[in-house]
Amino acid sequence: MERRLKLLLVDDDEVDRLAIARALRVAGLEAALDEADSVSAAAAALRARAFDCVLLDYQLPEGTASTSSGRSARRISTRRSSSSPDGATSRPPSS
Secondary structure: OOOOEEEEEEOOOHHHHHHHHHHHHHOOOOEEEEEEOOHHHHHHHHHHOOOOEEEEOOEEOOEEOOOHHHHHHHHHHHHHHHOOOOOOOOOOOOO
């Protein structure tokens, strides 16, 4: 039995979230998709549960992924992933 991926989709645009969710379904990806419309909502979701992957819109009303809000959400995600049983981590690309 395959394990479903747990994904968090962070985007302030509902149409974009719908399009991404549809693209995942069309691709046949079996995933549990949680959605957040802000950095603060994403941070709360990351504190509440672990995700296999976070799909993060770069430009959000609370700041970009490189601002303090975005870095805060990434720190929460990284702390969770570093304690994953398989040791998998996800880090943003270096600039």
